[in-house]
Amino acid sequence: MAGRLEGKAAIVVGAGSTGPGWGNGKAAAVLFAREGARVLCADIDPDAAAETAAIVGSEGGEASACVCDAGNPDGIAAMTAACLQRYGRIDVLENNVGVLQLGGPAEVELDDWERLLRINLTSMFLACKAVLPVMVRQFEESGRGGVIVNIASIAGIRDTGIPFVAYNTTKGAILPFTRSIAIQYAKQGIRANSVLPGLMQTPMVMQSLQESYGGDAESLVQQRNALCPTGAMGDAWDVAYAALYLASDEAKYVTAAELVVDGGITARIGAAGPSGDR
Ligand SMILES: NC(=O)c1ccc[n+]([C@@H]2O[C@H](COP(=O)([O-])OP(=O)(O)OC[C@H]3O[C@@H](n4cnc5c(N)ncnc54)[C@H](O)[C@@H]3O)[C@@H](O)[C@H]2O)c1
Known part of the structure; x- marks a missing residue:
């Protein structure tokens, strides 16, 4: 089933990955392009943004890199302008940026608390603030508004066994933020959903978990796998396919939804250990 985003222009904010392999935004950007979208790959890391755009290009898709700090209004303004200039419209905005900070209120420094609010939450506010008027205009001109997909986390609805107070708080706040947009703009052809x-x-x-807990990667993988009812963690493609569905017209009646992609973890009673949500 190809072409699920045919003719659409998408921005993925945080389209790279930290290190080799597939992060959620990188997989989403590549998947969106495979399904026909032209994709602006926005990331604070120039190499990461360029790498994702190059992967799309090598597969015959259309994408370009955009270097931007999502927590900075000027960066978001430049990103929005770049998408309009290169692709003429913005049909999909995926806000995927998120960073971790270990600790509870007693341990986390005020600077780090404010940094996480800015990177994980204010970045979404800024991107929506810039892109929503574009989507409204598109709706008025052509009857086609747009779609916002915000990447939250199950850490926003459950305790995950690790004191990540700033991360958990920002991820939880994404849910009412997204819901508010969904309801306010429902009559203007704009949908907004969260993925957890x-x-x-x-x-x-x-x-980051190795930095926090030490230990070898293999035992960390095994501990995390054991916490999943399915017996194994998910990967970036599981998140990307959920985002693809929400971004596509197949989800035309889906807005203000919170799509949990967790192999059943949050449905189960009792879990212990250094899970993190990520
Ligand atoms: N991996 C998990 O288990 C998991 C679980 C739940 C939620 N999530 C969420 O998924 C999202 C992606 O996670 P990931 O593990 O793929 O992360 P990742 O770090 O591999 O990818 C995120 C990208 O965002 C970029 N970035 C960071 N700060 C930025 C900024 N200020 N401006 C622009 N770009 C910036 C990074 O350079 C990186 O390329 C995050 O929001 C995370 O909270 C991940």
């Missing part, structure tokens, strides 16, 4: 990944094996999660 569970334990996904991405380069970033392995790196």
